[in-house]
Amino acid sequence: MKKIQVNKRAIKKFKRGYPLILAEDLTSDLPKDDFVKLYAGPDFLGTGYLSKQNKGAGWLLSRADIQIDxxxxxxxxxxxxxxxxxxxxxxxxxxxxxxxxxxxxxxxxxxxxxxxxxxxxxxxxxxxxxxxxxxxxxxxxxxxxxxxxxxxxxxxxxxxxxxxxxxxxxxxxxxxENGVNYATYLNEGLMTGIFLDQKNVRGSLVNGLAAGKSLLNMFSYTGAFSAAAAFGGASQTTSVDLAKRSLDKTREQFSVNGIDPDSQKIYVMDVFGYFNYAKKKKLSYELIVLDPPSFARNGKKTFSVAKNYGELIEESVDILAKKGIIIASTNAANVSAKKFEEMVKAALAKRGVSYEIFQRESLPADFHVADSFPEGDYLKVLFIQVK
Structure with a gap:
């Protein structure tokens, strides 16, 4: 197992058990794909491994000098x-x-x-x-x-x-999940048909939040939020996603719960195009769910949570019913909970509305987060009542 020296700036975080190893933490060139022992001079800091990935250069696995087997x-x-x-x-x-x-x-x-x-x-x-x-x-x-x-x-x-x-x-x-059925496919690309980290949000829709309300589910994917809302007594759900597969996938989620898909509305189109359509038709919704991908491209137009999430909030306010609710969600790792809330509040301020954030959600308990790595809790969800 190779011995790697850590620079002075990184010593404290590894002594706290911080697990993510960054390239700039190390004083020597990175060995490729190997177990390592981290040292600060003669002092042993921990055992881990190096391998390039989107989050960094590797992971600390133990503060003890052990074999990883x-x-x-x-x-x-x-x-x-x-x-x-x-x-x-x-x-x-x-x-x-x-x-x-x-x-x-x-x-x-x-x-x-x-x-x-x-x-x-x-x-x-x-x-x-x-x-x-x-x-x-x-x-x-x-x-x-x-x-x-x-x-x-x-x-x-x-x-x-x-x-x-x-x-x-x-x-x-x-x-x-929470008594609702979901159709999943375990060997269909990277996705299975449901994002398990949104369990608590879907649970809120099932357990009364959506009852009697019209719901608009933007970036709906397979319609899991819509199925949860319909199961929870929503008066009507509308699902919008640009991907063509979303139509059949969403219809399936309703069907496996005994809900007639034809009783719900499903659109395959760009979400900003749908906002314009809804305004022209003078449609409004009592509950709007916004859970976009961190980054998306539609032709020459790009969307990123860090730059464009506020636009989603502003557009939603324009078609929100009186005393309506917006569920604002993101899993973008490059946007902190504080920054996300600031973006949302700034967009609401631009529309000049009063509001209350009455519920906040992060990762559910099964997505266990280490105390030493709070940024592992990447999910940020705000439940906002616009008054």
Missing amino acids: QAFYMEKFAEAKALRANFFEDELTTAFRLFNGEGDGLGGLTVDYYAGFAVFSWYNSFIYAQKTAIVEAFRQVFPEILGAYEKIRFSGLDFESAPLYGKSAPEPLLVM
């Missing part, structure tokens, strides 16, 4: 399983995060649970190279898992998704 992985999986014991007992929810990367002590890997099946996501080439030991450790700790799939979230391989072991999941695989 199958026994280490088993220990981490066992700790993660114990933390989620109550989720396995919840009869109304059968999909959740089993293992949350650095939050559970192994940056670069997440594992999600879908009604008896597991989905591994590998975020760099080195952690993927440890797959044999990691998967065997997982199978020892989770023998009840029927089968598993893997998602490749780094460049260099010629596939995105593949079966990993065990039985094949049915297509669609129906999972339940």
Whole structure:
């Protein structure tokens, strides 16, 4: 295991157990894809690995001088399983995060649970190279898992998704969350059909927030928010997404819950185009959900949360019913919770409306976040009543 020297600026954060290793933390050239021991002079700081990924150069795994092997992985999986014991007992929810990367002590890997099946996501080439030991450790700790799939979230391989072991999941695989059914596909590219980190937001829609209200779901993807709202008693849902596949996927989410898709409205179009359409038709909505991708391109037009989220808020205010609610959400890692709230408030101020932020959500408990790495809690959601 290679010994790597850390510069003075980084010593304190690693002593606190901060897990993310950045290139600028190190005084020497980065070795490619290897386990390392971090030192400040003669002082040992911790054990980890280096491998380039979108978040940085690698991960600190332990403050102790240890071997990273199958026994280490088993220990981490066992700790993660114990933390989620109550989720396995919840009869109304059968999909959740089993293992949350650095939050559970192994940056670069997440594992999600879908009604008896597991989905591994590998975020760099080195952690993927440890797959044999990691998967065997997982199978020892989770023998009840029927089968598993893997998602490749780094460049260099010629596939995105593949079966990993065990039985094949049915297509669609129906999972339940807060009593609502969702159709998922575990081997259809990087996505499965539902973003599990939005469980609490969908739960609010199911448990009364949407009751009797008209809902507009922008960037609707497979319509999960719309299905939750309809299940929760919404008077009408409207789903808007530019991707053509969203139409059939959204209809399916209604159908698996016994809701006639023809009773709901689904549009395949650009969201800003829909805002203009709604204004021309003098449409209004009592509840608007805004959960865009961090970055998107439509022809020559680009959208990024950091630059353009305020525009979504302004456009939403223009078609919001009296005393309507906006659910403003982002998972953009480059936008802090403080900056996000400032952007939203600035946009509301431009429209000259009074408002109350009556609820805030972040990652649900199954997306365990390490105390030493609070930025791992990337989800920011504001529930805003415009008065």
